[in-house]
Amino acid sequence: MRSEPPPGAPAPGELDELLRPTVKQREEPSGSKRPWQLSSQFYVAFFGGAVGATIIALLNATRLGLPAQKRWMIAAIGVAGIIATALVIAGVGLDDDGTTGTIRILGRVVGVVAWGGMYLIQRSADRVYAYRSSADEPYAPMWGPGIAAALVGAAAQLGLAGVLLGEVG
Amino acid sequence: MSELLSDERRLAAARRHLEIGHYERVLEALSGLNPETAADAYTMRLRGFAHAGLDDFDSAAEAARAGLVDEPDDIGLLYLLSIAEIRRHDLPAAEQAILAALAVEPEDPELLAQYAKVLMQAGQLDKAERLLGHAAAANPDSSQVLETRIMLAVLRHDDRRAKALSEELLARDPDSVSGQQMLGALDWNRGDARSASRRFAEVVRADPTDHDAADSARTTRRLSNPLWWPTRVFARFGAGPSWIVAVATIFGLQALGLNTLSMIAAVIWVAMCVSSWIGAAVFREK
Numbered sequence: 001m002r003s004e005p006p007p008g009a010p011a012p013g014e015l016d017e018l019l020r021p022t023v024k025q026r027e028e029p030s031g032s033k034r035p036w037q038l039s040s041q042f043y044v045a046f047f048g049g050a051v052g053a054t055i056i057a058l059l060n061a062t063r064l065g066l067p068a069q070k071r072w073m074i075a076a077i078g079v080a081g082i083i084a085t086a087l088v089i090a091g092v093g094l095d096d097d098g099t100t101g102t103i104r105i106l107g108r109v110v111g112v113v114a115w116g117g118m119y120l121i122q123r124s125a126d127r128v129y130a131y132r133s134s135a136d137e138p139y140a141p142m143w144g145p146g147i148a149a150a151l152v153g154a155a156a157q158l159g160l161a162g163v164l165l166g167e168v169g
Numbered sequence: 170m171s172e173l174l175s176d177e178r179r180l181a182a183a184r185r186h187l188e189i190g191h192y193e194r195v196l197e198a199l200s201g202l203n204p205e206t207a208a209d210a211y212t213m214r215l216r217g218f219a220h221a222g223l224d225d226f227d228s229a230a231e232a233a234r235a236g237l238v239d240e241p242d243d244i245g246l247l248y249l250l251s252i253a254e255i256r257r258h259d260l261p262a263a264e265q266a267i268l269a270a271l272a273v274e275p276e277d278p279e280l281l282a283q284y285a286k287v288l289m290q291a292g293q294l295d296k297a298e299r300l301l302g303h304a305a306a307a308n309p310d311s312s313q314v315l316e317t318r319i320m321l322a323v324l325r326h327d328d329r330r331a332k333a334l335s336e337e338l339l340a341r342d343p344d345s346v347s348g349q350q351m352l353g354a355l356d357w358n359r360g361d362a363r364s365a366s367r368r369f370a371e372v373v374r375a376d377p378t379d380h381d382a383a384d385s386a387r388t389t390r391r392l393s394n395p396l397w398w399p400t401r402v403f404a405r406f407g408a409g410p411s412w413i414v415a416v417a418t419i420f421g422l423q424a425l426g427l428n429t430l431s432m433i434a435a436v437i438w439v440a441m442c443v444s445s446w447i448g449a450a451v452f453r454e455k
Contacts, residue, residue, distance in 0.1 A: 014299065014303075015275060015276075015303055018296060018299055018300055018303070019268060019271050019272075019275060019284075021261070021264050021265065021268060022264075022288075022291075022293060022296065023260045023261050023263075023264040023287060023288065023291045023293070024261065024291075025259070025260065025261050026260070026291075028258055038409075039407055039408035039409050040408075041409075042408060042409035042412055042413075043412075046412065046416070065292065105420065112409075112413055115409070116409075119409065123326050124294065124324060124325055124326055125292060127323065127324045127326060128289065128290075128292045128294070128324050131289070131290070131320075131323075131324060132258075132290050134256075134258070
């Protein structure tokens, strides 16, 4: 039983190019600079919508050392999430009793869906970090930043509703 | 002459101990060598690998560097230095060492696999994959190359591929400890605690001194108890997706006017969360 060569196997002659040094020293994050558990970001997305999810995912991407291109991808998903939230608010509007119950729930759904995309971008770097880390507790607790991001996200969502609907109950 | 014979005997004993993983005895055997033999590159290699086996990577790197003074192109010492520098978190030094070895033997699959490990630690997964392509082409039967490909698949979050490669490794070598270990971890990722426990028990049978595997075997055996099924659900699907399904179910039932069912779903969900939190705390303490 033998596996096929791994996908993307290089052509002969490429080896010289591959055997050039490319590794740079990177400090292992410690203390409050450690990344957060990816699954914990779900709660921020749930309570803080697309804005909260984007804030916490971008901060975590920096801690994981993700390249700029991937951080831009997270930001782009965040912007798409905010646009989707605005469309939901404008399309659904206030409930019959003048409250924002339905748009709050739908805002959370949009936030969680957006976070799903951000999770996919971060997950390989997260495993590499866990593979490399020798710390007993490789991840930092997310209470403070998580609650702050969720509050900012919820406030942003409320502000968006106020701007788009004129009044918020 | 008798001193030379004595040194040869000590080196032979050290080598035998190294092969069977008795690292402290390697160092004991080397401690009685005459100073000239003790500083020899071959002795330094034995000493360095023994230190690495004892997880003393500072001493392993020191021994490798001391040996390289006399034999700067010694592939074994360069390979050892690369392993030690990875564990000392000096990835540029690890890369420099393995590239020096590859300058001597550019097509060696084990050296290419070791360089791929350095790159994986640095997060350069695409380059690691291309190197492993070369390594696998050079020696399709190398277990070390296959093990590195398994780790790469895990880092890429491609668990299906990691499982297939691990099964291939076990088909080639049914006693492969790393194959059992990887399948155990993948089984646990799927929430299959019973199967994971069996895999880790196999690892412990092969190496009773592997405390990490023994801990994993114990924990997964306890988690296979029906009492802890919520913990297995979270392990299988992850906290995020589990919450999404739960919230969708609770709110969905409520939206359909099935308030009683929604309430029951909410109570079950809270009980699952509490059980998993207790489980996590209990097993972390143990």
